[in-house]
Amino acid sequence: MTSGAGAAGHSLAFRVMRLCRPSCQVDHPLLVDPSDVCNGEDSVNFKELLPGLVNGNDPGFWKRFELQEPMDAMGLSGQLVLPQTFGSIYLGETFCSYISVGNHTNHDVRDVIIKAELQTERQRIILSDNSKSPIESIRATGRFDFIIEHDIKELGGHTLVCMAVYTDPDGDRKYLPQYFKFTTSNPVSVRTKVRTVKDTTFLEACIENQTKSHLFMDQVRFEPAPPWSVTTLENEEEASESDGPISGYIKSLKLINGNGGARHYLFQLKRPPLESSDVKLEGANALGKLEILWRTTLGETGRLQTQQINGSPTPKKPLDVKMTNLPQRILIERPFLVRMEVTNRSEQFTGPLRVVMSETDDNGTPRTVLMNGLLSLMVPPLAPLASTELEVNLVAVAAGVQRIAGICLVDARDGRQVEFVPPTEVFVEAE
Amino acid sequence: MGIDDSVGDRSNAAVDLNRTASLKKKNAPRFDTRNMQEQARKGSWRLLLENVKEARKIAAVFSPEERIIHTTYHILALAKLGNYTSAAEELAALGDLQNASFFYEDHPDVYPGISGSMVPFSLRWLHAAIPYRIGQASTSMERMYSLLDYCSQKEEKALAADGKSEEIDEIFSSFRLDGGVLDEEQRSNALARRWKRRKEIVNFAIINLHLGQKDYIVALRFVNETLARDPENVELWSKFAHVQLQLGDVDGAKLSFAKVEALVDERAKGGEVDSSLLCLVGRNKGLVAFVEKQYAAAVKAYNAVLEISPGDALAANNKALCLMYSRDLIRATQVLEDVLQKHTEAALNETLVLNLCSMYELAAINSNESKRKLSSWILQVAPDDFDLTCTRL
Numbered sequence: 001m002t003s004g005a006g007a008a009g010h011s012l013a014f015r016v017m018r019l020c021r022p023s024c025q026v027d028h029p030l031l032v033d034p035s036d037v038c039n040g041e042d043s044v045n046f047k048e049l050l051p052g053l054v055n056g057n058d059p060g061f062w063k064r065f066e067l068q069e070p071m072d073a074m075g076l077s078g079q080l081v082l083p084q085t086f087g088s089i090y091l092g093e094t095f096c097s098y099i100s101v102g103n104h105t106n107h108d109v110r111d112v113i114i115k116a117e118l119q120t121e122r123q124r125i126i127l128s129d130n131s132k133s134p135i136e137s138i139r140a141t142g143r144f145d146f147i148i149e150h151d152i153k154e155l156g157g158h159t160l161v162c163m164a165v166y167t168d169p170d171g172d173r174k175y176l177p178q179y180f181k182f183t184t185s186n187p188v189s190v191r192t193k194v195r196t197v198k199d200t201t202f203l204e205a206c207i208e209n210q211t212k213s214h215l216f217m218d219q220v221r222f223e224p225a226p227p228w229s230v231t232t233l234e235n236e237e238e239a240s241e242s243d244g245p246i247s248g249y250i251k252s253l254k255l256i257n258g259n260g261g262a263r264h265y266l267f268q269l270k271r272p273p274l275e276s277s278d279v280k281l282e283g284a285n286a287l288g289k290l291e292i293l294w295r296t297t298l299g300e301t302g303r304l305q306t307q308q309i310n311g312s313p314t315p316k317k318p319l320d321v322k323m324t325n326l327p328q329r330i331l332i333e334r335p336f337l338v339r340m341e342v343t344n345r346s347e348q349f350t351g352p353l354r355v356v357m358s359e360t361d362d363n364g365t366p367r368t369v370l371m372n373g374l375l376s377l378m379v380p381p382l383a384p385l386a387s388t389e390l391e392v393n394l395v396a397v398a399a400g401v402q403r404i405a406g407i408c409l410v411d412a413r414d415g416r417q418v419e420f421v422p423p424t425e426v427f428v429e430a431e
Numbered sequence: 432m433g434i435d436d437s438v439g440d441r442s443n444a445a446v447d448l449n450r451t452a453s454l455k456k457k458n459a460p461r462f463d464t465r466n467m468q469e470q471a472r473k474g475s476w477r478l479l480l481e482n483v484k485e486a487r488k489i490a491a492v493f494s495p496e497e498r499i500i501h502t503t504y505h506i507l508a509l510a511k512l513g514n515y516t517s518a519a520e521e522l523a524a525l526g527d528l529q530n531a532s533f534f535y536e537d538h539p540d541v542y543p544g545i546s547g548s549m550v551p552f553s554l555r556w557l558h559a560a561i562p563y564r565i566g567q568a569s570t571s572m573e574r575m576y577s578l579l580d581y582c583s584q585k586e587e588k589a590l591a592a593d594g595k596s597e598e599i600d601e602i603f604s605s606f607r608l609d610g611g612v613l614d615e616e617q618r619s620n621a622l623a624r625r626w627k628r629r630k631e632i633v634n635f636a637i638i639n640l641h642l643g644q645k646d647y648i649v650a651l652r653f654v655n656e657t658l659a660r661d662p663e664n665v666e667l668w669s670k671f672a673h674v675q676l677q678l679g680d681v682d683g684a685k686l687s688f689a690k691v692e693a694l695v696d697e698r699a700k701g702g703e704v705d706s707s708l709l710c711l712v713g714r715n716k717g718l719v720a721f722v723e724k725q726y727a728a729a730v731k732a733y734n735a736v737l738e739i740s741p742g743d744a745l746a747a748n749n750k751a752l753c754l755m756y757s758r759d760l761i762r763a764t765q766v767l768e769d770v771l772q773k774h775t776e777a778a779l780n781e782t783l784v785l786n787l788c789s790m791y792e793l794a795a796i797n798s799n800e801s802k803r804k805l806s807s808w809i810l811q812v813a814p815d816d817f818d819l820t821c822t823r824l
């Protein structure tokens with residue numbers, strides 16, 4: 001597991017060992033109750049036993065043969081064991097390594113500069129560098145140890161470069177580089193699906209474990225992009241209490257098995273209802289990002305965030321309406337004309353449309369600028385990409401800064417609202 | 432005496448001589464099962480194997496039960512010495528353990544009035560455990576599950592039977608089971624209790640197999656059932672916490688460790704607490720600190736344990752890892768070398784040696800020298816079943 005060797009002619013050598021978390025050793029001991037060896041199983045003749053069982057603190061290797069308690073057969077003593085192989089390294093994990101620089105000769109070396117760097121396709125990251133304060137000397141058979149840590153943020157090939165620059169007894173300045181290569185891969189693959197049911201948007205995420213061992217899902221969160229807000233939907237199952245004290249724990253354990261195990265998550269997304277006056281943004285509809293925090297053996301952490309997940313894009317508006325002309329002066333209770341341009345952006349004829357105006361706003365407050373007259377204004381059917389102009393007769397019933405809002409084009413046949421005219425603010429002069 | 436007296440006399444004399452010689456052999460200490468147990472305790476498996484092989488050569492002089500006990504030691508010794516294939520072959524050669532010849536009632540001249548199976552339970556257990564060690568995990572799993580059922584049935588049968596037979600009373604009058612003097616009720620249920628204990632052993636062996644296969648959820652279900660039967664079992668809650676840590680559920684493990692401490696505190700209120708429990712709590716504290724990368728605090732916790740029990744291999748081993756992870760490799764190796772020297776019998780185990788050898792490899796270019804030195808020392812002091820591959824030589 002340790003790599004690195006002394007390059008010929010060098011007084012120093014690097015030894016490197018990956019320091020991922022150790023694990024709890026699981027033994028498979030062959031332990032027996034001695035009376036189960038020396039007697040027939042149905043025998044009640046126990047004369048062959050040595051008098052009394054051995055006391056727990058008695059010396060000897062008897063614990064490798066005799067069970068003290070039935071639980072010894074479980075083989076989980078709590079003894080930690082160092083990682084025996086380099087293992088795989090995944091995006092989102094922290095790469096940790098013990099680096100030991102040893103002087104295996106019988107002479108001292110002086111002015112030692114030690115550097116450790118991580119090189120990827122895209123960048124070079126300095127992990128440790130003591131150039132500003134070199135080590136005065138590493139004596140014969142001496143050593144200099146350090147531990148480096150780095151969060152893995154790139155996929156693909158990585159090279160850990162260890163460098164030592166030192167002065168040997170002859171006064172020569174020596175340079176020792178050593179390279180350790182490894183590759184990082186994706187620990188999970190995430191598939192998402194967005195579904196909209198009425199006004200609610202649901203995001204279903206499937207996380208598949210591509211590592212060789214289990215992943216404990218510490219937290220799977222959805223970070224919504226404003227104005228979205230999110231609720232995580234979880235299946236609350238009632239644990240059958242009769243099973244045991246950790247039944248609930250086992251049922252709700254968020255563990256994903258290695259080599260393709262998967263887990264599904266469901267999020268409910270809501271955005272505040274759109275005011276009729278709000279402008280709908282066309283195009284991509286950013287919902288947010290999924291953040292995954294996991295742990296493996298003995299709490300080794302990992303963290304990944306997905307790219308922006310998009311909902312279904314807002315459909316392009318079929319109709320574009322805007323006010324093109326406002327009178328210079330608007331007087332209270334004096335009717336005035338505004339001009340509007342209506343453009344058909346779709347590839348079909350638009351049905352006959354009617355211009356209507358609501359008399360109160362969304363809160364129920366009466367509007368201060370209203371359409372004048374009882375006649376409703378008609379917009380004839382428009383050819384694809386054609387546009388037309390119309391004049392709307394309005395009157396203001398209050399002075400000061402007022403909003404012209406609530407003008408809507410509806411389908412003349414079924415009354416369906418097609419497009420709102422963007423609101424405008426005007427100044428109404430008093431008499 | 433035969434009809435032809437002269438011939439009969441001579442042949443009988445020859446038989447007599449042979450029989451005397453065999454009887455002498457039979458009574459030789461080396462064939463005494465108590466001595467065999469002593470050898471097993473010392474780890475002198477090679478010697479034990481020799482003795483058992485010799486015993487099998489004169490098998491005829493031994494009783495059926497003695498013969499099957501020798502066979503059990505034989506298979507156990509082979510397994511302990513790492514020769515699992517031969518052990519499996521020997522087991523297969525026995526055939527069906529439910530065969531009539533393995534029952535006391537099949538030999539009424541030797542065992543008058545006694546009935547039941549004379550197969551030592553460990554033999555059945557070995558039959559289930561050994562396939563795992565030759566790459567047949569599912570066979571071991573199947574057999575262990577069957578063995579669990581077998582133990583349940585036997586326990587029920589023993590409870591149902593009238594336990595007040597004369598033999599049991601007579602034999603148990605001077606025997607101490609589980610360290611206490613048997614009372615009336617214990618005597619009559621002794622066999623049932625033995626089966627209950629065997630069932631527990633198999634239960635934990637099954638958990639062990641699932642842990643080995645990394646089927647953590649299944650293992651936890653068994654732990655759950657066991658905890659349901661014994662909800663104040665401090666050691667089991669502690670083991671559960673270790674499984675949680677192995678999974679990565681640090682928060683869950685901390686809750687379980689807290690429960691362990693609370694249970695121990697409860698007992699402390701009622702009186703003296705066994706030092707082994709104090710050590711357990713101390714080691715758990717150390718482990719939690721290690722997981723949180725608080726290495727200094729972890730070392731402190733392990734030192735407290737080593738104060739109570741200087742030969743605590745787990746504390747010494749884990750303390751060494753704390754030192755290594757806090758950049759003190761040399762002190763780490765010293766801790767392990769120290770505990771091996773001073774408390775050899777308590778500390779010598781394959782995992783500890785494996786860790787020490789991994790540290791040697793990190794510490795020096797030519798780590799083989801240190802490893803070889805360690806290896807030759809181990810050869811002098813270790814029991815025969817010590818697996819030297821842990822030195823990574």
